[in-house]
Amino acid sequence: MNAFWIATIGTSVIAFLLKYSGHSIPQHWLEHPKLQRINALIPVALLSALVAVQTFTEKNKLMIDHRLAGVSVAVIALLLKAPFPVVVLAAAVTSAGIYNWL
Amino acid sequence: MSKVEAITLRDSLSLSLTVGAYGIAFGAASVANGFSVLQSCLLSLLTFSGASQFAVVGVLGAGGSAISAIATASLLGVRNGLYGVIMAPRLKVKGLKRVIAAQVTIDESTGVALGAEKRNEAAMRHGFWLTGFGVFVFWNLFTLAGALGAKAMGDTRAWGLDSAVPAAFLGLVWPRLESNRDRLLAVVSMVFALAMTPILPAGLPIIATAFIAIAVGLRR
Structure with a gap:
């Protein structure tokens, strides 16, 4: 079994266990405000890190290439309050244009 | 089941279609990062949580190990567990129904449910189930479409998919x-x-x- 299968199955199993355990534990266990706050902050950190790594790295090297242009256009689209599909499409079109023709 | 209010139906359906469309981006990103069409579809069916799914393909695609990918995706999935804690006393379901409720406990179903709670308890439950099932159906259909589309593309960089992935992460983090x-x-x-x-x-x-x-x- 390769890494892709392990990741697919492992992620799916844990994702379900997390959801199901939430439905099965007493509510007061998780009422602590610090826990609630950390829960809101973790996605901010992880998703931001993913944006940076996916934009500026290739394997273990830092790199600036056509992806930066794509993501910059995504930032502009978000600032203009464009809906999600437009943001992703704008990034892809820009990036593809630079990759193919520059 | 009591009568579903038009406003609940409208909220659920419009959100299901919009979010479902993100599934195209996921299916394409997943294949672009080396997952097969089958693996991409299984992730959408079984993991069924957008941010976690993007994370698992993002980390493996960046050369990370399966363990890193699973850990990152799981940390992002913790919030679904907290939604479960909020929804359980409101849904009051047991057995197989609880298993199904757990699987469709995501940002959108919980959000619509809590939004509808101000109207009445039935609207809250309808909102949860309709949005949960609606997103599930569209998310999976669009994942398949995106995965097949990316497979047909060949060099996905030439189609800008290597920028679509970070742009998708950016779109997910932006409202937070x-x-x-x-x-x-x-x-x-x-x-x-x-x-x-x-x-x-x-x-x-x-x-x-x-x-x-x-x-x-x-x-x-």
């Missing part, structure tokens, strides 16, 4: 940047992950930023 503290955490996490990339094995720089979030959350 409500306060200056959130924005500062986002910038620090980006800089930290990049600074650690040449030093740590791929995937770890991303997971490590969860500790920054915990440190910030504990402070105040």
Whole structure:
């Protein structure tokens, strides 16, 4: 079994266990405000890190290439309050244009 | 089942279609990062949580190990567990129904349910189930479409998919940047992950930023 299968199955199993355990534990266990706050902050950190790594790295090297242009256009689209599909499409079109023709 | 209000139906359906369309981006990103069409579809059917799914393909695609990918995706999935805690006393379901409710406990179903709660309890339950099932159906159909589309493309970079993935992450994090503290955490996490990339094995720089979030959350 390769890494892709392990990741697919492992992620799916844990994702379900997390959801199901939430439905099965007493509510007061998780009422602590610090826990609630950390829960809101973790996605901010992880998703931001993913944006940076996916934009500026290739394997273990830092790199600036056509992806930066794509993501910059995504930032502009978000600032203009464009809906999600437009943001992703704008990034892809820009990036593809630079990759193919520059 | 009592009568479903038109407003609940409208909220659920419009959200299901919109979110479902993100599934195209996921299916395409997944195949672009080396997952097969079958694996992409299984992730959507079984994991069924957008941010976690993008994370698992993002980390493996960046050369990370399966363990790093699973850990990052799971940290992002913790919030679904908390939604379960909120929804359980409102849904009051047991057995197989609870298993199904758990699987469709995501941002959108919980959001619509809590939004409809002000109207009445039935609207809240209808909102949860309709949105949960609606997103599930469209998310999976669109994942298949995106995965097949990316497979037909060949060199996915020529179609801009290597930028679509970080743009999708950006779209997911953007609505969460409500306060200056959130924005500062986002910038620090980006800089930290990049600074650690040449030093740590791929995937770890991303997971490590969860500790920054915990440190910030504990402070105040």
